Amino acid sequence: MNNFTHKAFILTEDDSKYQTLLEQANLPELEITTDKQQTTILLASPPMAANCLDQFPNLEWIQSVYAGVDALTPHLENYYGELTNVKGIFGQQISEYVLGYLIQNQRHFRHYQEQQRQANWRPIPYQSLNSLKMVILGTGSIGSYLATTAKAFGIHVSGVNRSGIPAKHSTFDMTYHIQELHTAFSQADVIVNTLPNTTETAGILNLDNLSHCHQTILFNVGRGSALNEQDLLEAINNNWISHAYLDVFESEPLNKEHPFWHHPDITVTPHIAALSFPEQVVEIFIENYQRWRDGFGLINQVDVNKGY
Structure with missing residues (x-):
């Protein structure tokens, strides 16, 4: 088992809700951080993450809270980690x-x-x-x-x-x-x-x-x-x-x-047909984090070249 502490940064429209849910999940070896330099996992809204990825030099995995990641993909030229989105909840x-x-x-x-x-x-x-x-x-x-x-x-x-x-x-x-x-x-x-x-x-x-x-x-x-x-x-x-x-x-x-x-x-209508409810997103994040921690492949991986 990996004893390394993974440091997750939350960058969404509802950070406090996501932080509460992750704290309740009490995931092993996961620490929520505000230090972008130490961050290895980013739980993020793609538009919010798009223009600040260079501030996360040690990033290994981005978990989008949206299904669509097209706002983010043009900014991934120098990113070589994992990118996953949320599916099956909309x-x-x-x-x-x-x-x-x-x-x-x-x-x-x-x-x-x-x-x-x-x-x-x-x-x-x-x-x-x-x-x-x-x-x-x-x-x-x-x-x-x-x-x-x-x-x-x-x-x-x-x-x-x-x-x-x-x-x-x-x-x-x-x-x-x-x-x-x-x-x-x-x-x-x-x-x-x-x-x-x-x-x-x-x-x-x-x-x-x-x-x-x-x-x-x-x-x-x-x-x-x-x-x-x-x-x-x-x-x-x-x-x-x-x-x-x-x-x-x-x-x-x-x-x-x-x-x-x-x-x-x-x-x-103002882009409200299907919203990313934090409770559902965190369920997906928890499964992916357990896979990440144990060295298994992540679900909902995005092919950057295809855009989905």
Whole structure:
């Protein structure tokens, strides 16, 4: 057993909460430090860590508290240690976001809220979820979880990935290769992007691909870089997209002058579709720390070249 004391530095938006949870975990040979020079493990928010990595000369492992590490990867040229993220904890939240808004849209709840203010009794025809076809970009843990929950509502669910091969234990009714987007989109009532930020996914929701949609509902809960924002406005004008629910953007926070804010067919949310709850992140950190301490491979390792 390794008797070396590992020194962990916490750099998040909620340091006190993470420190309390780690102290409660009472992990062997782990000391929480405020000395960046001695730090060997960094538990961090990628945007916060991005510009100060050179202040941690003895760093051996970075545990991101986010799934996405794209804010950090451009700053890793001189870092040769491990990088891990958090996975498997966001599927529930993403499903709640997508299905919550989808139900609201299909059942016209916002219209009835307005009608109530006006004491207006006017039923509106609606379409049940079980007649919809959903295409999910990304068949990883989030996409697979969403597929399972969507199918519980009777939705026909297809997935899109880089291989066209169904994910292990997949519940998708069909899996398309990423080069088959035209075919997938032409059959979609709902499109949900869960893809990470990579060179392959940048601008994937563009005019060419969106032109194959027909009054489709679009969700972007992956990365803002996947969506060409100007192309979306044209797709809505052409009635290819009936409504877009956007939680991520090319630049965040969204500029107050951005046309999305007041567009009637766009719903803007401030990157809240799935949050990193410290309790869940620390569970992953504890498992990884025990592996690290005992000399085993870490879970959720990030391939810096791929970006995920």
